[in-house]
Amino acid sequence: MSGYEMLSSFGSSHVMTGNQLSAALDDLLQKFTVVAPVMADNKLVYDEVKDVSDIVLDDGLPYKSPKEIVFPRAEDVMRFLENRVEEAQVIKPVLLVGAKPCDVAAMNVLDEVFTGEQGRFKDSFYNNRREFLTIVGMNCREKKAGCFCEERGLNPAFSVDCDGFLTLQHDGAVYKPLTEKGIDLFSGTAAALSNPVSPGTEPASHGAEPASHGAESLVLNTTEGEVFNAMPWEKYAEGCIGCGTCTFICPTCHCFNLRDSEKNGIVTRTRVWDSCMYPKFTLHAGGHNPRTKKYERFRQRVLHKYLYIPENYGCIACTGCGRCIRSCPGGLNIRNTVADIRSRLETKGEVPV
Ligand code: SF4
Numbered sequence: 126m127s128g129y130e131m132l133s134s135f136g137s138s139h140v141m142t143g144n145q146l147s148a149a150l151d152d153l154l155q156k157f158t159v160v161a162p163v164m165a166d167n168k169l170v171y172d173e174v175k176d177v178s179d180i181v182l183d184d185g186l187p188y189k190s191p192k193e194i195v196f197p198r199a200e201d202v203m204r205f206l207e208n209r210v211e212e213a214q215v216i217k218p219v220l221l222v223g224a225k226p227c228d229v230a231a232m233n234v235l236d237e238v239f240t241g242e243q244g245r246f247k248d249s250f251y252n253n254r255r256e257f258l259t260i261v262g263m264n265c266r267e268k269k270a271g272c273f274c275e276e277r278g279l280n281p282a283f284s285v286d287c288d289g290f291l292t293l294q295h296d297g298a299v300y301k302p303l304t305e306k307g308i309d310l311f312s313g314t315a316a317a318l319s320n321p322v323s324p325g326t327e328p329a330s331h332g333a334e335p336a337s338h339g340a341e342s343l344v345l346n347t348t349e350g351e352v353f354n355a356m357p358w359e360k361y362a363e364g365c366i367g368c369g370t371c372t373f374i375c376p377t378c379h380c381f382n383l384r385d386s387e388k389n390g391i392v393t394r395t396r397v398w399d400s401c402m403y404p405k406f407t408l409h410a411g412g413h414n415p416r417t418k419k420y421e422r423f424r425q426r427v428l429h430k431y432l433y434i435p436e437n438y439g440c441i442a443c444t445g446c447g448r449c450i451r452s453c454p455g456g457l458n459i460r461n462t463v464a465d466i467r468s469r470l471e472t473k474g475e476v477p478v
């Protein structure tokens with residue numbers, strides 16, 4: 126949330142052994158719904174933890190993002206009863222542990238869109254969940270196939286945009302609290318922040334800037350007029366089969382639909398994820414559809430992330446997590462598409478298709 130107090134000296138870092146961290150998380154299970162990386166069906170995913178021994182705090186990037194905590198796949202938002210309408214949301218405090226810096230950055234994008242601080246709309250359902258969410262980030266050591274977070278200006282070793290941050294060590298981790306929530310989190314637990322790191326031995330990443338790390342940032346400094354009709358969008362989208370996987374798996378995608386259903390005389394309105402990659406996503410009630418072609422839908426996806434959201438909210442809605450690249454059955458690659466557009470803009474279109 127942009128309300129994070131980004132104070133690099135906010136809390137001093139503390140060492141936690143693996144056993145201390147496990148015992149502390151076990152204590153926190155009494156207070157929170159804990160979500161962390163766990164193995165499910167041979168995949169690393171962020172999921173609700175029942176037993177701390179299931180938590181996998183290592184270098185893997187979970188297959189799916191943690192956006193479902195604040196933006197569930199399906200969420201009842203309203204019930205129409207006989208003589209009244211009620212909101213259907215029930216909120217519990219959630220602790221997300223082990224969020225990689227790219228996923229922490231993605232939460233910032235969702236915050237910009239849904240909290241209304243820069244945008245026009247404040248989504249109460251998102252905000253209620255977000256308020257009850259505590260995020261503990263965790264460092265990434267190795268770049269995975271398809272990842273390009275550094276090109277997007279992120280630092281895989283650290284993020285200040287969360288409540289606290291774990292830097293994994295040989296046994297356990299160094300924990301740096303970054304907000305009041307992050308300081309209070311472990312008080313009264315088995316790892317009650319009682320072991321500050323010795324002066325001068327704090328992980329180097331803990332002093333790092335939140336962005337502008339690594340190579341030149343992959344951005345589109347252009348206008349819609351320069352790229353909307355001037356780029357080979359049909360070529361870019363050639364392999365797309367319109368499955369929508371890229372949008373569902375993306376930590377920043379947030380399109381949704383509202384559906385009403387009736388059971389025993391009670392109508393429930395449910396918010397469900399939708400995808401701009403589906404042909405009927407933009408079908409109007411009157412029959413007109415402004416994006417009937419798949420290249421038009423792919424163009425919308427790329428420009429929404431790299432042009433429209435930056436214009437409307439001041440951030441880029443792609444963290445370079447690489448999930449869409451690893452999961453696309455058609456082999457589409459948003460990083461390469463954006464890089465190609467940049468080359469064409471620099472060379473005034475003289476790049477062979
Ligand atoms: S995952 Fe690939 S094939 Fe599926 S909709 Fe996205 S770009 Fe198209």
Ligand code: SF4
Pocket residue numbers: 371374375376377378430442443444445446447448449450459
């Ligand atoms: S567009 Fe792809 S690489 Fe970018 S944040 Fe979404 S899933 Fe990750």
